[in-house]
Amino acid sequence: MRILRRTAATLAALALPFVALPTPAAASGDTTLRVSMNSSGVDTLNPFLAYFDGALDIFGQVYPSLNSLKPDGSATPYLADSWTTSADKLSWTFKIHKGLKWSDGQPITAEDAAWTLNLIMTNETAATANGSLVRNFAKVEATDANTLVITTKEPQSNMLYVSTPSSIPIVPKHIWEKHTGDLKNFKNNSFPLVGYGPWKLVTYKTEQYAKLDATKDFFLGTPKFDHLLEQQYKTTDAAVAALRSGQLDYVTSMNSTQFKALQSEKDVKAFQTPGHHWSAIEINAGARTRNERPIGTANPVLADQAVRTAIAYATDKKTLVKKVLNDLGAPGVGYLPPAWSQWAWTPEAGKAVDFDLAKANALLDEAGYKKGKDGLRTAPKSGKKLNLRLGIHSDSTGDAQISSYVKGWLKDIGIEVTIQPFGMTKLNDNLAKGDWDMLMDSWGTGPDPSYMLGIQTCDTRPQDDGTSGSTDAFHCDKEYDKLFQEQIQAFDPAERARIVGQMQDILYRHNQDMILYYDNGLAAARTDTVTGLVSGKADAAGVMPTQLTFWNYIKAAPATESAESSMSTGTLAAGVGGVALIGVIGVLALRRRKANAGDRE
Numbered sequence: 001m002r003i004l005r006r007t008a009a010t011l012a013a014l015a016l017p018f019v020a021l022p023t024p025a026a027a028s029g030d031t032t033l034r035v036s037m038n039s040s041g042v043d044t045l046n047p048f049l050a051y052f053d054g055a056l057d058i059f060g061q062v063y064p065s066l067n068s069l070k071p072d073g074s075a076t077p078y079l080a081d082s083w084t085t086s087a088d089k090l091s092w093t094f095k096i097h098k099g100l101k102w103s104d105g106q107p108i109t110a111e112d113a114a115w116t117l118n119l120i121m122t123n124e125t126a127a128t129a130n131g132s133l134v135r136n137f138a139k140v141e142a143t144d145a146n147t148l149v150i151t152t153k154e155p156q157s158n159m160l161y162v163s164t165p166s167s168i169p170i171v172p173k174h175i176w177e178k179h180t181g182d183l184k185n186f187k188n189n190s191f192p193l194v195g196y197g198p199w200k201l202v203t204y205k206t207e208q209y210a211k212l213d214a215t216k217d218f219f220l221g222t223p224k225f226d227h228l229l230e231q232q233y234k235t236t237d238a239a240v241a242a243l244r245s246g247q248l249d250y251v252t253s254m255n256s257t258q259f260k261a262l263q264s265e266k267d268v269k270a271f272q273t274p275g276h277h278w279s280a281i282e283i284n285a286g287a288r289t290r291n292e293r294p295i296g297t298a299n300p301v302l303a304d305q306a307v308r309t310a311i312a313y314a315t316d317k318k319t320l321v322k323k324v325l326n327d328l329g330a331p332g333v334g335y336l337p338p339a340w341s342q343w344a345w346t347p348e349a350g351k352a353v354d355f356d357l358a359k360a361n362a363l364l365d366e367a368g369y370k371k372g373k374d375g376l377r378t379a380p381k382s383g384k385k386l387n388l389r390l391g392i393h394s395d396s397t398g399d400a401q402i403s404s405y406v407k408g409w410l411k412d413i414g415i416e417v418t419i420q421p422f423g424m425t426k427l428n429d430n431l432a433k434g435d436w437d438m439l440m441d442s443w444g445t446g447p448d449p450s451y452m453l454g455i456q457t458c459d460t461r462p463q464d465d466g467t468s469g470s471t472d473a474f475h476c477d478k479e480y481d482k483l484f485q486e487q488i489q490a491f492d493p494a495e496r497a498r499i500v501g502q503m504q505d506i507l508y509r510h511n512q513d514m515i516l517y518y519d520n521g522l523a524a525a526r527t528d529t530v531t532g533l534v535s536g537k538a539d540a541a542g543v544m545p546t547q548l549t550f551w552n553y554i555k556a557a558p559a560t561e562s563a564e565s566s567m568s569t570g571t572l573a574a575g576v577g578g579v580a581l582i583g584v585i586g587v588l589a590l591r592r593r594k595a596n597a598g599d600r601e
Helices: 011-015 053-062 110-122 174-184 236-245 256-262 305-313 318-324 357-366 397-411 426-434 450-454 478-489 492-508 549-555
Strands: 031-034 067-069 075-077 082-087 091-096 136-142 149-153 199-205 209-214 227-231 267-274 277-283 329-331 387-393 416-421 437-445 513-519 521-526
Touching: 011 305, 031 236, 031 521, 053 209, 053 227, 067 209, 075 082, 075 521, 082 256, 110 136, 110 149, 110 174, 110 387, 136 426, 149 329, 236 521, 256 521, 277 397, 305 513, 318 397, 387 397, 387 426, 397 416, 397 437, 416 426, 426 437, 437 450, 450 478, 478 492
Parallel strands: 031 227, 387 416, 387 437
Antiparallel strands: 067 075, 082 091, 091 149, 136 149, 199 209, 209 227, 267 521, 277 437, 277 513, 329 513
16 A cells, blocks of 8 residues: 555644754765655565555665656656567566666666566565556566566556556565565665665664665766755654754645745745645445455444445535645545546536535435434444444544544534544554544555556455455455456556546445545745755646656755755756656555555555
8 A cells, every 4th residue: 555654643742842853964075965754654664565655755766666757657767778568568578777786786687677576476475565566467577687578467558657666666686585485574674775776775763764875876867965864753843843944955745734834934945736645534334355254343334325425425525625725725526636637537417426414314314314312313223323433643633623524514414423543553453454434544646546546456455364455445346346457458548547437436436435635735845955856837826746756856956055046936946857756646656655644544
């Protein structure tokens, strides 16, 4: 899941004064780019298991992938200099760049890529994070040191997005083949990590920071800073304070209040990027394993479509955008965020489920949920009052605001809501076990929607022993799964968009992922310490292009007294070919990635 699951922090921590975390000392004369780690944090440094955006961002910097991305979302070379596909679209041949070496001096060959992909295809544990991306693979082989051939069972239109800096990283076979027997427990924490990318991970301190050193001979361009320091903060307030004091150069995933306050800050440029993720309420309609074994403790009334639809009618998304986002976003409709316009979807005329308390009450009346004198409804079968649990992130002010509104709206239709604040670990444990009624959630995606769509398929539910699951709402629908395979095989963009629209229609009607809103990415960079960190020009609404950290961290340079930083004006300094930085995508897949406070759990 690239669900960006966020780090746990108590609400009380929000009131604490800013205290700088310990950071590693740099050698005299060295330069360090200091950025806030994605607020999801790092769940594990094992790339076969990791879901959190903080981990995925690090993997994109220290491990190679077959392809990278351009600002418009199209694929561009990385390990693969070029690629071709057969006439029947079942065979893809990638020519691997010659002469590259892992950081320990061993050559990088097509065999590393073949071994990585084959492990995910054949090992349930290795498939934990990204198994859905290779489900259609029939065979992967290195025909020589510089040629990788992937054969698919059916044509697969998203092949160039399977391995990018935000999806499947290629790892060194000679390191990882020693750990396949105990992959589930392998921490991958012997530093420096053996990899190849623009940076090398030399230190990681849990819930503190990750220190990376520049790869001086990186073939796509040497970073201009000697070091990259990703520092983790318990709250975004603390990260913003560090930016203001000059202890950080760049902060992402801010809330709207912090963003607006920074717009007038000296030597700081606050900017918006398109909404690449959504915030939602997951509704547990009945958790089951892949073998259809019921699990969890969901309230059985949520299996009733009428109840879930009534909840949707009783949720005022426009108010949430106004009150929670300060209008820096848009109400949620389709499952895929609007940043990628090719997948935009809206319901047919007259079929939108908009805020309407009268209609919500009428639906429940017709379904037999009678109101008592206390205003609460009872279930027709059990006679129990309707009381639903809503799990929220204890460190998220946004979750707290949203849940307060939702509690009031649902009470207006006769449903009591018990708000349950949890830290990240507990909330995600509950999710995997199905021990919940409703949960706050957020996900982000990149230009290819397959990963995000894939987490709603039946096969992403867990095994009977609770392992290998990557679902977020235990959604399972045979027609949806059929369309999922069809969209992968559709090479015509218009046809694929049509099928993806049908899939979004199913999800909208089933209402197990109630998309509340798409929030703009909010970030800020210091203009007196760094140039070239952010690229592109703002549109008429003041929104910058999507930002891709892989390229911009490479091109970021220390500011000098003579340097003119366009970041202090309406335009931010350009990076490689105008490429931008992923501040908030995370999964994108870009990862099916769960977000931090702004992304998935």
